[in-house]
Amino acid sequence: MNKYTITALLANKSGVLTRLSGLFARRGFNIHSISACTTEEEDFSRVTIVFTGDEYTLSQMTKQLDKLIDVKKITLADEKDSVFRELLLVKVSAPAEKRSEILEIKDVYKAKIVDLSPKTMILELTGEPDKLDGFIKVIESYGILELARTGVTALSRGDKCLNDLVDYNELI
Numbered sequence: 001m002n003k004y005t006i007t008a009l010l011a012n013k014s015g016v017l018t019r020l021s022g023l024f025a026r027r028g029f030n031i032h033s034i035s036a037c038t039t040e041e042e043d044f045s046r047v048t049i050v051f052t053g054d055e056y057t058l059s060q061m062t063k064q065l066d067k068l069i070d071v072k073k074i075t076l077a078d079e080k081d082s083v084f085r086e087l088l089l090v091k092v093s094a095p096a097e098k099r100s101e102i103l104e105i106k107d108v109y110k111a112k113i114v115d116l117s118p119k120t121m122i123l124e125l126t127g128e129p130d131k132l133d134g135f136i137k138v139i140e141s142y143g144i145l146e147l148a149r150t151g152v153t154a155l156s157r158g159d160k161c162l163n164d165l166v167d168y169n170e171l172i
Contacts, residue, residue: 003032005077005084006062007154011070012045014037020071029053033086033151044072048135050152079156087124087150088132089114093143094121102142106162109135110165164167 010016017036024031033050051061058076065071077084083098094102099121102150109131115122125135129152136147 001054002058003050003052004058005082005152005154006049006051006065007075007077008047008049008065008071009039009073010045010047010068011072012043013070016045016068016070017047019068020049020065023068024049024051024061025059027064027072029057029061034150035151035153037153048077048152048154075156077156081157081160082154083157084128084152084154085126086129086152087126087134089096089122089148090136090139090144091115091120091122091146092139093119093145095119098142102139105135105138109138111135 008020010020012054017090021031029051031049031051034047036045036047038044040044051057051062062074062076065074076122092102094116102121102123105111109125110127111123111125113121114124123139125132136144
C-alpha cells in the first residue's frame with residue numbers, strides 16, 4: 001500500500017467537503033488526514049487529503065472526485081515537487097524535575113511552548129509529518145496527556161500553482 005496526497009480546488013460552498021469525504025467512505029477507503037481552508041480567492045477552498053491504497057485506488061478516487069461538480073481541479077502532490085507541513089499541539093506531563101529535559105528536546109525540534117502550568121506543558125511544532133512523528137516518539141516517554149494534529153497541507157514548489165490551472169471567471 002502506498003500513501004497518496006491529493007490536493008483539490010473546490011467551490012467554497014456548504015456541503016462540498018461532506019460530499020468529497022463521502023466518496024471515500026462509500027468505497028471503504030480510509031482518509032488518514034484531511035485539511036481544508038479558503039484560498040486567496042474567497043469563492044474557492046483548497047483541500048489536502050492523505051490516504052493509502054494502490055494505484056487502482058488512486059485512479060478510482062481521482063476519477064470519482066473529478067465527477068463532483070464543485071471540484072474544480074485535482075492534483076497528486078509529488079514528494080519531490082511539493083512542500084508538506086502539519087501542525088502538532090501536544091500536552092505533556094512536565095513536573096519540575098523533568099522540565100529541563102523537555103526543554104532540550106523542544107530546542108532540538110524547534111518546538112514552542114504555548115502553555116505552561118505547574119504540572120503540564122503544551123508544545124507546538126510545525127513541519128513535515130515525519131518530523132512530528134519523530135518528536136512524538138521522543139516526547140512520549142514523558143507522558144503525553146493530549147495530542148492534536150491538523151493534518152497535512154501541501155503546495156507545489158516553484159511556479160506551478162493549482163489556481164493557475166483554472167480560469168476563475170468560467171467557474172463563477
